[in-house]
Amino acid sequence: MSMKHATNDQILPFWQTRYGLATAVTVNNAVARSLQLYGEWAEHEAMLLSGLIEEGQTVLEFGGDFAAHALWMAQAVGPPGQVHVAEPRRIHFQQVCANVAINGLDNVFTHAVWLGRGKGLSSLGSLLPGTRKDADEKVRMATVDSLRLEALHLLKVNQPNALVDVLAGATETLRTHRPLIYARLSGMDTAEAEVAAIKALGYRAWSHVPYLYNADNHAGIDANIFPGLVQQNVIAAPADSRFEFAERLEL
Amino acid sequence: MKGSSSSRLRDRLVVARIACLVLLASVTGACGNTRKEEEERSRHARQMRDVARMLDAMEASEPVDLATIMETPVPIPPKTTRRVATSYVRSEPHAPGGRAIAGWPFIALGGAGTGTAAMLLLAMSRRRARHARQRIVKDAPSLASHFAGRPPDPPAAQAPSPSPAWVYRRSAYETPDLHVTGQPVDLLVPPPPDAGPAIDAPMPVSHGSRGDLRERLSATDTLATLHLVGDERFPDIRCSGKAIGAEQAWEDILVAQAHHDDEDARLARWLLPALRMHRARDLPRRDAERLLIGIEEDTARALDGMDSDEQPHGFARWIRFRLACIERLSGANRLFASRDLLTRLARDPRCDHPLALDACIDAQLAWASWLLGAAAAKRLDEAERYCDRLAAIGPDAATRALRRRGETWLHRANARKPAERLPDLERAQSLLDDAHARGAEAETALLVARTAQQRARLLTAEEAAAACSHALLHAFLAEHDPAWRVDALACRLDIQLTYEALPEHATEASVTAALGRSLEAAGPLPASARTAVAEARLRGGDHAGAAAWCEAICRTDAPDDRVVRLWRDACRRWADDRDHDTAALAQSLRHLAIARSTL
Numbered sequence: 001m002s003m004k005h006a007t008n009d010q011i012l013p014f015w016q017t018r019y020g021l022a023t024a025v026t027v028n029n030a031v032a033r034s035l036q037l038y039g040e041w042a043e044h045e046a047m048l049l050s051g052l053i054e055e056g057q058t059v060l061e062f063g064g065d066f067a068a069h070a071l072w073m074a075q076a077v078g079p080p081g082q083v084h085v086a087e088p089r090r091i092h093f094q095q096v097c098a099n100v101a102i103n104g105l106d107n108v109f110t111h112a113v114w115l116g117r118g119k120g121l122s123s124l125g126s127l128l129p130g131t132r133k134d135a136d137e138k139v140r141m142a143t144v145d146s147l148r149l150e151a152l153h154l155l156k157v158n159q160p161n162a163l164v165d166v167l168a169g170a171t172e173t174l175r176t177h178r179p180l181i182y183a184r185l186s187g188m189d190t191a192e193a194e195v196a197a198i199k200a201l202g203y204r205a206w207s208h209v210p211y212l213y214n215a216d217n218h219a220g221i222d223a224n225i226f227p228g229l230v231q232q233n234v235i236a237a238p239a240d241s242r243f244e245f246a247e248r249l250e251l
Numbered sequence: 252m253k254g255s256s257s258s259r260l261r262d263r264l265v266v267a268r269i270a271c272l273v274l275l276a277s278v279t280g281a282c283g284n285t286r287k288e289e290e291e292r293s294r295h296a297r298q299m300r301d302v303a304r305m306l307d308a309m310e311a312s313e314p315v316d317l318a319t320i321m322e323t324p325v326p327i328p329p330k331t332t333r334r335v336a337t338s339y340v341r342s343e344p345h346a347p348g349g350r351a352i353a354g355w356p357f358i359a360l361g362g363a364g365t366g367t368a369a370m371l372l373l374a375m376s377r378r379r380a381r382h383a384r385q386r387i388v389k390d391a392p393s394l395a396s397h398f399a400g401r402p403p404d405p406p407a408a409q410a411p412s413p414s415p416a417w418v419y420r421r422s423a424y425e426t427p428d429l430h431v432t433g434q435p436v437d438l439l440v441p442p443p444p445d446a447g448p449a450i451d452a453p454m455p456v457s458h459g460s461r462g463d464l465r466e467r468l469s470a471t472d473t474l475a476t477l478h479l480v481g482d483e484r485f486p487d488i489r490c491s492g493k494a495i496g497a498e499q500a501w502e503d504i505l506v507a508q509a510h511h512d513d514e515d516a517r518l519a520r521w522l523l524p525a526l527r528m529h530r531a532r533d534l535p536r537r538d539a540e541r542l543l544i545g546i547e548e549d550t551a552r553a554l555d556g557m558d559s560d561e562q563p564h565g566f567a568r569w570i571r572f573r574l575a576c577i578e579r580l581s582g583a584n585r586l587f588a589s590r591d592l593l594t595r596l597a598r599d600p601r602c603d604h605p606l607a608l609d610a611c612i613d614a615q616l617a618w619a620s621w622l623l624g625a626a627a628a629k630r631l632d633e634a635e636r637y638c639d640r641l642a643a644i645g646p647d648a649a650t651r652a653l654r655r656r657g658e659t660w661l662h663r664a665n666a667r668k669p670a671e672r673l674p675d676l677e678r679a680q681s682l683l684d685d686a687h688a689r690g691a692e693a694e695t696a697l698l699v700a701r702t703a704q705q706r707a708r709l710l711t712a713e714e715a716a717a718a719c720s721h722a723l724l725h726a727f728l729a730e731h732d733p734a735w736r737v738d739a740l741a742c743r744l745d746i747q748l749t750y751e752a753l754p755e756h757a758t759e760a761s762v763t764a765a766l767g768r769s770l771e772a773a774g775p776l777p778a779s780a781r782t783a784v785a786e787a788r789l790r791g792g793d794h795a796g797a798a799a800w801c802e803a804i805c806r807t808d809a810p811d812d813r814v815v816r817l818w819r820d821a822c823r824r825w826a827d828d829r830d831h832d833t834a835a836l837a838q839s840l841r842h843l844a845i846a847r848s849t850l
Contacts, residue, residue: 019583046582051622054629055590072583216536216581243624244668249847 015039018218019071020103024095030212030226031065037225039218041068044210045182048235049073049154052180056080058151060144060179062115062166063087063158064096067108074105082107084147088114088139089124113142115159117168128161143169149177157183163194167201174201180243181236182208195234195251203236206248464508464515471500476775477529478734479522485564486518488525491737491777498530524550525568528575539579547572563604570596570610574617589618593633605648608641612655619662627666634659650689654698657682661702673709676702687725693732697739700725704746712753719750737773741780744770748786763787778808785817794825795832798839805846818843 014021017039024032034041046069053059055078061070064087073083085100085108087093093112100108114127118141125136144155144166152173157163163183167174181198185191198205210233212226234251237243465479477497479486505526508519524546531539531546550569557565570592577588596602596611612634619630635656642652657679664675680702687695703722707715723746730739744766750756751763767787770780785800801818822840825831 018581043582050583050586052624052626053586054626076583076586214581220537237624241624242628242667244666245623 022099024066043214057153058082059154060084061156067096067099070108074108084109086111086113086115114139116141116165145172152177152179154180160186164197167197178238183234185232198236202239204239205234205236205251206245208233208235480734489734490529543576547576563606566601567606567610574614605644608637612637631659653682653686654695676706693729693735696725697729700742707749715753719746722746740770741783744783764791789821794821797821815847
């Protein structure tokens with residue numbers, strides 16, 4: 001099988017990443033560039049979450065990120081576990097499916113939906129402020145509750161501007177399964193409301209601010225294409241659980 | 252020369268000014284209240300103003316500054332002549348009284364004398380003040396030189412500046428010098444390995460050196476950082492600090508000895524892989540990975556050639572080598588490798604030997620330390636199952652199992668919220684006390700001390716004091732073993748800090764400081780010991796030093812909650828220090844924020 005190379009990506013279609021093969025049609029976003037250059041994406045998230053996920057568990061991820069995290073989470077939960085990935089954008093969804101397929105991950109389930117507080121159709125531009133006109137498309141809406149998951153141990157929300165609605169549409173699932181929640185905050189304007197929405201569900205929340213660049217990256221590349229850039233993330237656990245992130249800033 | 256003639260000129264001018272002012276004051280003081288006299292006074296005032304202007308014009312060649320000009324009394328055009336005179340001649344603060352004494356010549360003469368003396372004092376004080384201001388101007392930092400077309404002359408040869416130039420004075424409102432804080436992004440990467448200690452290490456012993464191998468190794472490590480521990484025939488290497496130079500010296504000796512065909516050669520061949528494993532910890536990740544995998548594979552291959560006596564030791568060591576490789580992995584790969592190793596061990600019949608079971612417990616405890624919550628608890632349950640198997644083998648193994656079980660309960664306690672740790676710590680204490688009573692080893696004594704010290708932080712004051720005593724006793728016991736001396740010292744320091752924090756217990760700064768100094772003198776320290784030193788410095792009032800220690804720990808080791816909290820406290824108190832280095836504090840705070848956010 002031929003591999004994509006950072007300097008010759010027109011010829012070689014695949015990248016050998018830390019957790020398996022990956023590919024992307026275009027490299028016009030940070031996730032694809034990171035996968036291509038470093039062979040990994042947001043590895044600091046994986047470092048934290050790999051200490052939480054166990055074999056046989058179920059994970060739901062909203063925002064496919066080219067299956068960058070689904071690749072390792074599928075191995076972490078193993079054959080008895082499940083990883084559900086929701087990705088509403090058509091091309092991105094297809095790329096998630098492609099990466100899952102070429103790695104033979106039969107415990108990953110993909111959903112072409114935008115997880116929110118209701119069902120129906122909506123335009124991406126109305127859900128994601130700042131979407132370019134040529135990138136706008138109709139997306140199908142669904143709620144987490146409508147997925148009717150038999151178990152859920154981790155809810156991972158990568159998609160910006162979605163967390164509050166995701167939680168609103170997951171009331172029953174969260175009440176039943178009490179999963180951990182890991183989410184990327186959307187920005188200064190919405191962060192307070194997002195954290196408040198998590199805490200309103202009876203969760204404790206801690207800050208996780210990982211750098212996008214990992215000095216120990218899989219490809220051993222020293223060049224930092226994300227200089228000084230960090231993600232503003234939150235990790236939350238039910239207040240009555242045994243989780244205690246003492247060293248982190250509680251929000 | 253120029254300077255001295257200028258000085259003489261200034262002196263003459265001052266004398267002339269004094270004479271004029273004395274004359275004016277005398278005349279003014281003797282004036283009557285007639286209209287004619289008022290006209291006369293007005294005329295004198297004008298004359299004096301003209302004289303003053305003349306003097307000022309003559310002095311214009313002298314260097315003056317803006318402040319001098321501003322402070323010089325400027326003659327104001329009078330509304331009345333009397334006001335002119337009183338406003339200028341400062342030595343007559345009660346000028347209206349001049350009218351009352353007019354017509355009394357003697358008194359006027361006396362007033363003139365007083366005025367003379369006052370004028371003299373005024374002139375002298377003005378002259379001194381001007382000189383002082385000139386000195387300030389010369390000494391103060393000035394931007395003028397930056398605008399000069401050529402480098403300024405040395406001070407001795409420098410001519411008086413013709414103009415005051417701009418003088419930069421610092422203000423409380425100026426922007427701090429944060430723009431000079433080095434790299435824009437500092438990921439707190441560890442500094443490159445320090446090659447310094449190599450010069451402290453003696454030259455390696457030559458191939459044909461006489462004497463016991465153990466003695467030669469011991470003599471080489473002047474800082475006593477490397478120790479042979481455990482089984483007499485198959486010892487392990489324990490490193491009680493960062494011993495870069497000593498490791499190199501040891502490797503030279505072992506390589507030279509390994510070619511022989513005697514017991515020392517066998518020991519050298521046994522020790523070499525373990526030593527290289529230790530050395531790999533200081534290498535960059537990729538180099539270390541290559542080296543570790545190579546050593547692990549060599550060890551696995553060598554197992555087939557080992558006799559029945561050696562193989563259990565070899566197999567247990569292979570497990571620990573594999574664990575060291577896994578430890579270097581990142582994120583999820585570490586999870587997968589740990590899972591793979593333990594799955595293999597669960598099926599391996601060689602794991603029935605006590606040595607292998609002990610290594611399996613190490614693997615479970617290590618894996619648990621990389622997990623959180625329920626996942627960690629599950630690993631600790633597995634570790635206890637191995638303890639059960641170990642305890643069933645025999646009395647010696649049972650003692651060992653007791654200690655290992657105590658360790659699992661220590662891990663359980665540390666995985667809980669601080670307020671919920673005490674029951675687990677009590678259980679660990681009981682198990683470890685029992686293990687130490689059955690077999691007094693330094694390592695067990697240290698575990699007893701550490702557990703008691705942790706309990707002391709959660710108990711009531713009276714119970715905590717008793718726990719501190721228990722901890723201190725066992726720390727002293729552990730300190731007798733050179734391999735555990737540094738760790739025991741660090742433990743003693745922690746106990747002291749805990750004890751001092753108890754209510755109604757006096758702070759013994761001298762004891763804390765002495766322990767801190769002993770630790771610092773013990774050579775390169777492990778992270779736990781360095782944390783204790785940082786706390787001792789913080790308690791001792793060296794806030795900047797404590798912050799520096801914490802930052803160094805975060806750069807070279809994985810920072811934990813305690814280090815970050817110490818660092819934050821150190822910065823807070825550092826900010827309250829008088830005359831603290833603002834830029835250094837800002838830099839430290841910035842690095843603290845990075846360390847905390849990237850934990």
